[in-house]
Amino acid sequence: MAAAETAPKADAPAELVKTVPVGVRIENRSEPVLCAEKDNVTLTFAHPKLTHFRIEAAHPSYINTLQKDSFAPDWTACDIAAEAMSEPPPEKITLYEDVNIWVVGFRFPNFWRKRDVPFRVGGKTYDGLHLVQVWVRHDERAEEVLVVYPTDGYWRARPLPPRHLGWSAYGSSFMVGPIEDAGRPVVNLASIGFDPRDRKFALKFAGGGLATLAMTQLDRDVQVIDVAFEEPINGPPFAALRSMYITRFNNDVGEVAVLEDGAAAWREQPVMAFGNAASAHELWTGRVYPSRHNTSAPDMVFRDFAAPAPAAPSPAAPGAANATPSATKP
Numbered sequence: 001m002a003a004a005e006t007a008p009k010a011d012a013p014a015e016l017v018k019t020v021p022v023g024v025r026i027e028n029r030s031e032p033v034l035c036a037e038k039d040n041v042t043l044t045f046a047h048p049k050l051t052h053f054r055i056e057a058a059h060p061s062y063i064n065t066l067q068k069d070s071f072a073p074d075w076t077a078c079d080i081a082a083e084a085m086s087e088p089p090p091e092k093i094t095l096y097e098d099v100n101i102w103v104v105g106f107r108f109p110n111f112w113r114k115r116d117v118p119f120r121v122g123g124k125t126y127d128g129l130h131l132v133q134v135w136v137r138h139d140e141r142a143e144e145v146l147v148v149y150p151t152d153g154y155w156r157a158r159p160l161p162p163r164h165l166g167w168s169a170y171g172s173s174f175m176v177g178p179i180e181d182a183g184r185p186v187v188n189l190a191s192i193g194f195d196p197r198d199r200k201f202a203l204k205f206a207g208g209g210l211a212t213l214a215m216t217q218l219d220r221d222v223q224v225i226d227v228a229f230e231e232p233i234n235g236p237p238f239a240a241l242r243s244m245y246i247t248r249f250n251n252d253v254g255e256v257a258v259l260e261d262g263a264a265a266w267r268e269q270p271v272m273a274f275g276n277a278a279s280a281h282e283l284w285t286g287r288v289y290p291s292r293h294n295t296s297a298p299d300m301v302f303r304d305f306a307a308p309a310p311a312a313p314s315p316a317a318p319g320a321a322n323a324t325p326s327a328t329k330p
Contacts, residue, residue: 019306023279034077044237049307117150153187171297172243
């Protein structure tokens with residue numbers, strides 16, 4: 001395939017970087033559980049040279065058939081219900097506000113992971129945040145469209161809500177950066193910056209390396225997020241999807257479809273039966289019929305995986321093509 005031109009790397013000069021499409025390895029690390037409030041679905045993405053990819057959060061195909069939504073927590077078979085429902089209220093802070101965008105932070109007294117990840121926005125830095133929300137103004141309403149948990153690197157995104165519902169749920173989470181195991185998959189971030197004008201996040205990873213995460217499209221059908229790494233993540237996965245599956249009627253993701261290198265058709269499977277993919281160019285995760293849990297939650301798509309184009313060979317020196325190698329030493 002021909003090389004494409006993509007946005008520059010984080011902190012790179014403002015020049016286009018030529019990339020080529022690549023197939024990535026997808027590994028299914030999911031495990032069965034009974035509690036609907038525990039993430040038991042884990043799909044990881046790995047490639048030693050990848051620097052760019054795209055994430056899409058799109059309303060499910062059945063969204064226009066819904067007459068009402070279902071988004072209340074389901075604590076059936078959960079041993080964490082009492083602890084979760086007894087938490088004291090969080091501290092809420094407005095981090096940034098203008099006419100079109102609001103950024104709100106929260107500090108939870110009993111958040112599961114004690115790490116401080118500074119968050120920069122509007123020329124100020126905030127410490128100790130456990131959750132950050134991004135709200136936008138649309139049709140004279142405030143709509144929450146993206147959240148990040150700085151201490152463990154989890155993100156959730158959704159499109160603008162459908163008009164007939166007026167609201168839609170979050171569902172699956174995604175992670176960007178070197179995936180590590182801290183009892184559950186995490187991304188250890190050193191800091192996060194956000195530029196409200198460009199709607200772009202700057203990520204610094206605790207183990208080194210930078211990335212940008214840009215909100216490049218947002219409407220009532222889809223939110224598109226473009227990710228660029230300063231350098232490839234060679235070793236651990238560079239991204240992951242986390243979600244929940246209990247039964248075919250109680251899940252945040254029930255099915256996957258993968259388009260693999262050289263395939264003539266998509267491979268479709270239930271998420272818990274999905275086998276690994278050695279060289280995938282696109283992955284869709286979602287539901288083909290409504291679930292009783294977070295019914296309106298979006299499908300998640302991972303695509304446009306790309307790596308830097310190989311360097312062009314250096315031009316031969318003048319006369320080199322006609323030179324005759326010597327058969328003996330001088």
